[in-house]
Amino acid sequence: MHINFLKQLESIVEESDPKPSKIQKREFTVVDPWSDSTMSNLLTKISGGLKKLTGYHKSNKIYSGKVPLTSSHNALKNKDVELGGRKYHIKGSPGTGAFAKLYKASVDGNTEEIVALKVQKPAFPWEFYMYRQLDTRISDIQRPSYGYAHEVHVFADVSVLVCNFLPYGTLLDAINSHLVVGQHMDEVLCIYYTIEMLHMLETLHSVGIIHGDFKPDNMLVCYPSEEITDDTFRSETRSGQNQGLCLIDWGRGIDVNLFPAGTEFLADCGTSGFSCIEMQEERSWTYQVDTFGLCVVAHMMLHGEEMSIAKVPGTGGSYMYQPKLSFKRLCCRELLIFAYKSDAQ
Ligand SMILES: Nc1ncnc2c1ncn2[C@@H]1O[C@H](COP(=O)(O)OP(=O)(O)O)[C@@H](O)[C@H]1O
Ligand SMILES: [Mg+2]
Numbered sequence: 001m002h003i004n005f006l007k008q009l010e011s012i013v014e015e016s017d018p019k020p021s022k023i024q025k026r027e028f029t030v031v032d033p034w035s036d037s038t039m040s041n042l043l044t045k046i047s048g049g050l051k052k053l054t055g056y057h058k059s060n061k062i063y064s065g066k067v068p069l070t071s072s073h074n075a076l077k078n079k080d081v082e083l084g085g086r087k088y089h090i091k092g093s094p095g096t097g098a099f100a101k102l103y104k105a106s107v108d109g110n111t112e113e114i115v116a117l118k119v120q121k122p123a124f125p126w127e128f129y130m131y132r133q134l135d136t137r138i139s140d141i142q143r144p145s146y147g148y149a150h151e152v153h154v155f156a157d158v159s160v161l162v163c164n165f166l167p168y169g170t171l172l173d174a175i176n177s178h179l180v181v182g183q184h185m186d187e188v189l190c191i192y193y194t195i196e197m198l199h200m201l202e203t204l205h206s207v208g209i210i211h212g213d214f215k216p217d218n219m220l221v222c223y224p225s226e227e228i229t230d231d232t233f234r235s236e237t238r239s240g241q242n243q244g245l246c247l248i249d250w251g252r253g254i255d256v257n258l259f260p261a262g263t264e265f266l267a268d269c270g271t272s273g274f275s276c277i278e279m280q281e282e283r284s285w286t287y288q289v290d291t292f293g294l295c296v297v298a299h300m301m302l303h304g305e306e307m308s309i310a311k312v313p314g315t316g317g318s319y320m321y322q323p324k325l326s327f328k329r330l331c332c333r334e335l336l337i338f339a340y341k342s343d344a345q
Helices: 004-018 036-052 125-139 171-179 189-206 230-234 288-303 333-344
Strands: 054-058 080-083 084-095 101-107 110-120 148-156 161-163 219-222 244-247 309-313 319-323
Touching: 004 036, 036 054, 036 125, 036 333, 054 125, 054 319, 080 161, 125 148, 125 161, 171 219
Parallel strands: 054 148
Antiparallel strands: 080 084, 084 101, 101 110, 110 161, 148 161, 219 244, 309 319
């Protein structure tokens, strides 16, 4: 199967490779997509549309619930948080990110209805906007790969994003669970997840969306609720969000359509090990930020560690970037080497 995939990828790369006669002087705007000024300009630009989005709730007051949302995890455990007329009972915390605190909560006393509450200070409505863009731009069949947001409650001081809760942990947890017992993830599973991630990015990028923070702690693992048989596996449509990976955390998401055509971005994601080559060399980038993240994730699954890269001479005075660790034990060697080469161009 991967031979066909390689052929397909090769033709895409050839088509996108500008022949000398087609090379023109490119003029484009360069923007830091995550700077405070860009974020506030974008939020002003979309503010009219944001108010109309289903599930968007804004208050100009500070949050005044009985327990402050920014209390410690322990202080919030087993407490009720009321938002928009619904009562969320905090059951625990599935994790903390660099920007937010996450809580697992049941809704209105129904222990079957579990959600994830993402609490962020200062308030941050951008992620909700990105989720709604995914709802409108991604087809139903692909949509389960990207997580769902039901609503957001924006206060003057804090915001709470209400998302689907997935109970099986992140891809980083899965990688680490192998490492603690001195093993690596099974190669076939690495290939399965890598193909899924390639598909995810192909879909996202084709609708002008960049994730911007593509790493294994932003990928939740999904399992089917029923046992997998050959038949159910083959007929798998992902419509029930029941297998594979789910990309979450859209706080650094970029809606390319909000920028003038041809805009490129200049900024560093600041996540050690995930800065793409362009970021490391202070050059502008667009979709490479995600593709590089994918290469690092694949590397972490295979080798259990982040990817160090070397710049090596290629043919005719060209050069390419390749991971320092070799792929010698792998049957998917060609597939990965090709993906790395394509990203380096
Ligand atoms: N919907 C969810 N279901 C289960 N766990 C989640 C969910 N969303 C986030 N988490 C957990 O919380 C962590 C932090 O969430 P994330 O959205 O990545 O926050 P940040 O923007 O601060 O990085 C994730 O790495 C994951 O472990
Ligand atoms: Mg995160």
